[in-house]
Amino acid sequence: MTREQERVLIARVLDGDTDAFEALVRANEKGVYNLALRMLGSEQDALDASQEAFFRAYRSLDRFQGGSKLSVWLYRVTSNVCLDMLRKAGRRRESPLTDQDGRDLPLPDESADPQRELEKKELRRALRRNMAKLEPGFRQALVLRDVNGLTYDEIAQVTGLEPGTVKSRIFRARRKLAALLERDGNFFAAPSSDTTGGKGGGRDAGT
Amino acid sequence: MREHEYYQELMSRLLDEGLSDAEQEELREHVRECDECRRVFAAFTGMTAALREDLDEPPVDLAGGVMERIRDEGQSVPDRQRKKQPVRKRHTWTRWAAAACLVLIAAGAATVSLRDRTRQDDHLPEAQNDTVFASLPEDADGSAADAAQTKLAGAPEEAMSAADAAPFDTPAPTTEPSPLPVYDAARNHIGSIAPENIPAFQALVTDEGWAEGSYEYMLRVEFGKKTYAFATDDDGGLVWWEEPDTQPLLSPGTFDQLRALIDMEAPALPR
Numbered sequence: 001m002t003r004e005q006e007r008v009l010i011a012r013v014l015d016g017d018t019d020a021f022e023a024l025v026r027a028n029e030k031g032v033y034n035l036a037l038r039m040l041g042s043e044q045d046a047l048d049a050s051q052e053a054f055f056r057a058y059r060s061l062d063r064f065q066g067g068s069k070l071s072v073w074l075y076r077v078t079s080n081v082c083l084d085m086l087r088k089a090g091r092r093r094e095s096p097l098t099d100q101d102g103r104d105l106p107l108p109d110e111s112a113d114p115q116r117e118l119e120k121k122e123l124r125r126a127l128r129r130n131m132a133k134l135e136p137g138f139r140q141a142l143v144l145r146d147v148n149g150l151t152y153d154e155i156a157q158v159t160g161l162e163p164g165t166v167k168s169r170i171f172r173a174r175r176k177l178a179a180l181l182e183r184d185g186n187f188f189a190a191p192s193s194d195t196t197g198g199k200g201g202g203r204d205a206g207t
Numbered sequence: 208m209r210e211h212e213y214y215q216e217l218m219s220r221l222l223d224e225g226l227s228d229a230e231q232e233e234l235r236e237h238v239r240e241c242d243e244c245r246r247v248f249a250a251f252t253g254m255t256a257a258l259r260e261d262l263d264e265p266p267v268d269l270a271g272g273v274m275e276r277i278r279d280e281g282q283s284v285p286d287r288q289r290k291k292q293p294v295r296k297r298h299t300w301t302r303w304a305a306a307a308c309l310v311l312i313a314a315g316a317a318t319v320s321l322r323d324r325t326r327q328d329d330h331l332p333e334a335q336n337d338t339v340f341a342s343l344p345e346d347a348d349g350s351a352a353d354a355a356q357t358k359l360a361g362a363p364e365e366a367m368s369a370a371d372a373a374p375f376d377t378p379a380p381t382t383e384p385s386p387l388p389v390y391d392a393a394r395n396h397i398g399s400i401a402p403e404n405i406p407a408f409q410a411l412v413t414d415e416g417w418a419e420g421s422y423e424y425m426l427r428v429e430f431g432k433k434t435y436a437f438a439t440d441d442d443g444g445l446v447w448w449e450e451p452d453t454q455p456l457l458s459p460g461t462f463d464q465l466r467a468l469i470d471m472e473a474p475a476l477p478r
Contacts, residue, residue, distance in 0.1 A: 021277065022270055025269075025270040029265045030265055033265035043263075051272050124257055142258075146259050147258060147262065149259075151224070174255070178247055178254065187250070187253065187254075188246060
């Protein structure tokens with residue numbers, strides 16, 4: 001959907017054509033749902049959060065001024081709904097919402113050499129499992145970047161943080177996640193320096 | 208040789224916005240020679256690729272559910288616009304004083320009298336205000352903001368119920384709902400503020416009151432050179448925005464900053 005199409009639909013909704021909102025929902029539901037899913041870790045929670053976010057967006061649509069993309073604004077609404085849910089969950093029980101995907105998965109066998117697709121699936125499950133262990137604010141920045149494809153500046157708009165802080169949060173989230181994944185299943189054995197350096201040198205080079 | 212962290216931060220930036228040729232060359236040289244950074248590089252690129260590829264299809268009934276709810280309970284946006292228009296204008300604010308009700312309720316300590324407050328008292332001297340804002344901690348490393356968020360998540364329910372009984376000296380218009388929802392909602396976002404820091408927050412709240420021609424009860428808070436307004440949403444939720452912009456700020460970052468300011472900088476604020 002182009003910005004212009006978006007603008008026309010928004011104008012129609014503001015003019016009282018409620019049904020026009022459905023096209024805006026459908027154009028943005030994938031991004032909103034995946035943001036909520038990675039933030040909350042459960043499909044049911046993600047569905048609830050997405051619907052709540054669209055509903056809130058509908059009711060505040062007159063405050064959307066077109067200064068950013070509609071999607072970025074919707075991610076802001078969605079993030080807020082998710083963080084609210086995480087806070088409420090945090091008050092109810094000791095741990096926040098955690099992933100329900102593959103919680104009981106056995107750790108991958110490090111010595112095995114499974115097929116590539118299987119490896120990918122394992123990695124995705126492990127990612128979801130370990131994303132839940134990141135602080136919500138750090139998870140949010142990483143998800144907005146890697147799942148929703150936002151720039152640092154756009155994430156700054158969503159979160160109210162400075163772009164420099166966004167950059168730092170994403171870096172720290174990646175570092176933490178990499179450490180968690182390493183502990184979880186040693187997913188990323190370091191390739192030999194040949195593959196990254198383009199020049200022979202061996203693993204002992206420079207150490 | 209620079210620290211590993213420097214190179215790993217370059218890797219992260221490479222994945223997001225790219226690096227200059229010189230930076231790329233520097234990173235390449237290092238990764239070639241450093242086992243640890245080579246491992247981290249493999250992890251960063253592998254998990255980033257997986258995250259970016261791994262999108263789920265939304266449930267088929269997502270959009271239908273939204274539209275059903277809108278038709279069932281949604282007030283049309285134009286209706287809402289008509290109702291809200293007056294509240295955006297500063298001069299339509301009808302009441303002053305009682306400025307720290309928000310905090311009183313947040314802290315469950317309704318003992319500070321606010322009736323004698325004047326607008327002049329509410330404003331911080333500009334220079335001091337700037338100093339306070341500028342001295343907010345960076346939140347990247349175990350930040351006050353995150354600490355505040357954690358504190359909020361752990362806030363006991365008892366404090367909330369005690370707060371519900373707090374008296375108001377700003378009675379609602381007879382035909383309007385009580386202003387409690389805005390405080391409830393604000394409290395949920397701002398969390399408990401230590402009683403000794405209440406005066407600091409008082410200095411930040413510049414005005415509040417019923418918006419003319421609206422069911423909304425509003426608060427305005429100033430810090431740094433920014434002004435934020437808060438109002439109840441139709442369903443008792445909270446909306447807020449940075450003035451003069453009217454687009455809602457739905458990020459908790461604003462509140463995190465506010466909490467950090469109050470908790471850490473209270474001694475620097477006028478009482």
